Amino acid sequence: MQAQTANNFDKNARAALADPVLQGALQNLASTFGTRRKAAIATVPDWEASRETARSIKSEVLGKLDKYLGAFADNAEANGAKIHWAKDAKEACSIVTGLVKERGAQMVVKSKSMVTEEIHLNHALEAEGVEPVETDLGEWIIQLAEETPSHIVVPAIHKTKRQIAELFAEKVGTDKDANVDELTATARRILRQKFAEATVGISGVNFGVAETGSILILENEGNVRLTTSLPKTHIAVMGIEKLLPKFTDLGVFLELLPRSGTGQRLTAYQSIITGTKKHPDHEGPEELHIVLVDNGRSKMLAHPVTRQSLACIRCGACLNACPVYQSVGGHAYGAVYPGPIGAVITPQLQGLAKAKQLPYASSLCGACREVCPVKIDIPELLLHLRAEITEGTSNGAVTDEKVARRRGESIAFRLYSSMWKTPGRYRFFQKLARTSQRLVARDGKIGKVSGLIASAAPPLGAWTAWRDAPAVAPESFREKWERKLKNGGKAE
């Protein structure tokens, strides 16, 4: 499973479809989250207006990101935080591991964070002899299993309770038949020990507020609160796109994110941290480091369509709504961010060449666009990336192969148009198709065509490699009409 890459989506997807355990694990996802989400959004007076407000706020921030990011850094530092700038994963990892080692920590507690997955922070820490302990239950499960998350919100969704019970039995010695409550209690007991010992805590960030330098983190379990308040040093790793202009802007996003993500009206906890404590008697972080990570994000600012990718608030609603994700799960995408949003983010983060199958991992049905709380037009983005792949506009290179294909396509379409040009020709080719399709059509459709026939009729082979083609009907509407008119309009 671990060797899956973003360029093997076809192969990964077929393997996922043939995996009965995975299919069982994925079964409840869409219906459970779908139902909960619907009920939760019904409690917002005007859901559409909230979405539009959020989209607009994100558009404002991203269009002037240099200004807002500068203000955020100034205000966070004025409040006592230390800001670090990382242009890529390598820099981000070396900043964090440097901070951890300076403080002499051999173990750090971590709360769930997609950006730390993206930069592979755990590997970097381990390479430096530091033990990273994931404390979110789902993340801890996959850390024990030495796997990667398969969902943005519920990282271990691909595992069944049975598999998790067996994993715990093997790794931490619980009963093989332990139920969910017992498994959860085990995690609590073991991880509390880690929290009690840790001197450094590492978290992600859901939202940063430019005007105050605040960061906000949402959760349900309490491990974010423990990670950010028990250790002396808190390191928050944050993508540069996470900003909102004003403190009060948090309101609309707190309305949208939990409802879209887990179908809750609000998650159990939100922590807003604004710098370090101001008074010796106060509680509050003694030391707060915020690592701002670019890692390919600023490139997405270079076009209004791709810029939308940065509005994502990582709720996971598009994953839950996507018929492709529902069928193949997260690992098939071969990258940290799966599902529709992953299919647009991964090729942009890793480069189109490394993930060129992902923009095609979609039927363009638009379910993702419909549920997205910040109205990202994911189908539009997918088409934009597909165009970049076929036209080579991402690097400006127009290869001989591309020139040849354009010429081929142009000839093919001229041929098609000549076949449809006059009623006589149209009828002739229709009859020809009806006769020749006898070789391949079954039950009114044409299944996978390969071999000699595929090479004789090139588009047919390519089309049916992935989906059925409709067969030409035995009698067209026009033919039926004429036959019935001859019968005096009477039904047969």
Next chain:
Amino acid sequence: MTSRAEMLDGIRSSLAKSAPFEGLYHHLQPSPRKSVRHASAVSAAELAKRFSSELTTVGGEVHRAANEELAVETICEVLANIGAKSVAISDLELLKSIDGADIELIENPSREQLFVVDAGITSAQLAIAETGTLVLRSATERHRLVSLVPPVHICVLRTNDIRPTMHDVLEEMSNAIDPTITFITGPSRTSDIELTLAIGVHGPKRLIVVLID
């Protein structure tokens, strides 16, 4: 290492590249800001009722008390019910008057004590009726860890401090933002295993609010 100036320059140059395309994508531009919704004026009694019912829905417990004295009595009863022997408290004055014969009250607990006490008692500075949410502001009370580490969190709240929505609370706090602000809606929970709800994974397993009218 990359400097601040280099990172911001990178962002600026990317944004400059997008300038020629902006006019073609009107629907992706910011729209005029609309004011956020505000609930119509609601009485404190109604807010308290809504708060209680919402908190109960997510697994919290609510006790009502007519005044401070009765609130302390209620807290003692709750402590007796859960069989608490040692209890961590925040620096809130009111909590010092808790008087149980065989209950040890610990103010300013150490890290070790936090992990072994039976309950933690704090107050909340604000609350949100719409979602049954407590708001803990760190500039006024030392309650960050006491509300988090012990298995039971008992929280005192005044009816007057309940606001209708999250928007109201954010606006009220926006002029003086505490170093840490914690929103709490019910006990700790997870659905990470087969989307099955389990209570009390890392934070408190029980959240008991004593509401003072």
